[in-house]
């Protein structure tokens with residue numbers, strides 16, 4: 001029977017198959033944990049007197065509630081929020097008590113959980129990867145089955161290295177053709193979500209395919225898979241190919257020598273077989289795409305940057321009309337208005353969607369020799385300490401600083417506004433992150449999601465600008 | 477966990493589509509290390525003004541809906557972040573069941589593990605319940621888990637889906653972790669047959 005990539009990975013991890021009464025029990029190859037969604041799971045372990053079954057398949061990092069402010073004279077990133085400090089202290093203790101390796105705040109490999117896994121070579125094709133975080137879908141870019149779980153499930157994985165799951169349906173998301181200059185991976189995924197809606201992928205695992213996906217770098221594929229959850233899908237996958245293998249090779253946790261050859265042979269068998277079928281399919285044409293931007297309060301409320309904000313009066317469905325009304329009121333936007341020329345206060349380049357080295361290179365090449373517009377605050381937040389180090393080695397931080405942008409320590413930062421980095425009520429931001437929900441970047445803050453190129457264009461002009469109107473750097 | 481067989485209570489309308497977990501509990505309330513006390517953070521930014529005063533129009537603040545335990549929501553409830561703080565906050569605010577046309581996958585899983593019932597109904601039933609809740613805040617419904625039925629005030633019953641394993645665990649007060657812990661032999665056998673993919677301790 002021809003199988004899809006998803007089916008192959010799923011079948012390889014079955015400890016106990018699904019029955020009429022019980023879900024399948026899946027083995028988890030890698031469990032990533034962070035300070036915010038794990039404390040109650042560790043408490044449960046303590047209450048029940050359980051140990052962590054495989055601390056050697058578990059890794060902790062600090063990212064969500066950590067400040068990104070500069071280091072002090074001692075080289076330490078000061079935490080001024082006592083509640084965050086308590087959470088970080090408890091996380092450190094939990095990792096120590098249970099023997100879990102931890103990338104603590106400010107240490108060499110610390111960073112956003114979905115940036116560090118791939119960076120260290122921990123994320124590899126064909127694995128099952130979970131984390132108490134919905135953007136775990138990012139790791140699917142390598143042909144891994146990776147998805148977010150709740151804190152109860154974090155407890156299950158800590159204690160047993162397994163999870164109970166019903167088998168999801170599969171959806172082929174095909175993007176044919178080639179992207180035009182100035183259009184990047186972020187635009188593809190925003191266009192997909194605008195097409196299917198935030199609930200369109202509920203119950204599904206996506207497999208992204210087609211020429212446009214194949215031509216993307218690994219970091220571009222991560223940007224796409226990252227936002228699968230914004231289309232409702234818990235996981236999104238891309239079949240591994242030479243681009244994948246080149247990216248993984250030589251990283252600290254990648255197999256080496258003979259083990260590499262063996263791994264490669266196995267990975268080459270993972271792509272979906274000819275004749276395998278999906279439960280559903282969506283098709284986009286890359287050549288139709290232009291830079292995308294959101295106008296509303298969920299990632300599905302997106303449009304081509306040259307478009308006009310939709311009019312609730314034009315919608316037939318009453319509940320959709322209400323949702324759009326509510327979103328436009330929150331955003332302070334009028335039906336039918338263009339977004340080009342809309343004034344912005346803050347530009348945020350960062351998050352697990354767009355904080356990798358290629359994102360920063362792209363942003364830097366666009367801002368080089370230009371200035372952040374007066375009255376605009378631009379923050380650039382590398383996804384990890386390793387990304388920060390690499391960017392500094394390339395002098396990117398100097399380019400950002402010379403333009404007037406703020407260069408920060410690694411972390412989730414303004415993507416989630418629980419660490420001191422946030423919008424003021426009413427402020428408009430163009431952000432490269434993944435969520436424009438009400439208050440996501442700070443109570444009352446208003447977010448336009450876009451690519452790093454569109455973000456820089458807005459920073460330079462102080463207004464939403466089509467990045468294609470500015471010099472578009474050579475893209476790899 | 478206590479066994480959960482039924483929920484009876486008054487209904488409260490929140491006719492908004494795609495309510496994400498950032499609305500159910502804003503991220504700044506996630507700096508806690510336990511589950512308790514999150515009820516006051518439920519829907520915080522919809523419920524309270526910038527100065528902390530309650531917004532009188534919001535359904536949780538309206539006197540006629542005090543004590544209601546069944547939330548009738550728009551489509552696609554619970555999308556976004558995986559935070560289990562969302563069901564903890566709803567339960568803390570006295571909500572025992574949420575009715576929608578469909579739920580985001582992670583939220584639904586989280587809710588079921590905490591005894592918060594995600595009840596899926598068709599659009600017609602959802603609209604009927606929303607109208608009833610708006611017209612008469614005294615309206616109550618009964619949700620019976622064993623028969624998977626929701627009974628409306630007019631006596632009409634509608635059935636709802638729930639996976640058999642979650643249903644069994646809820647009805648019997650069984651913690652799902654116990655089931656996995658019972659699989660020690662199977663897990664050991666899997667590990668014996670499959671070399672580890674990565675060992676995080678290798679370079680730590």
Ligand code: SF4
Pocket residue numbers: 063064112113114133135351352353411412413415416433434
């Ligand atoms: S960067 Fe944002 S979306 Fe990504 S893990 Fe951090 S908080 Fe979540």
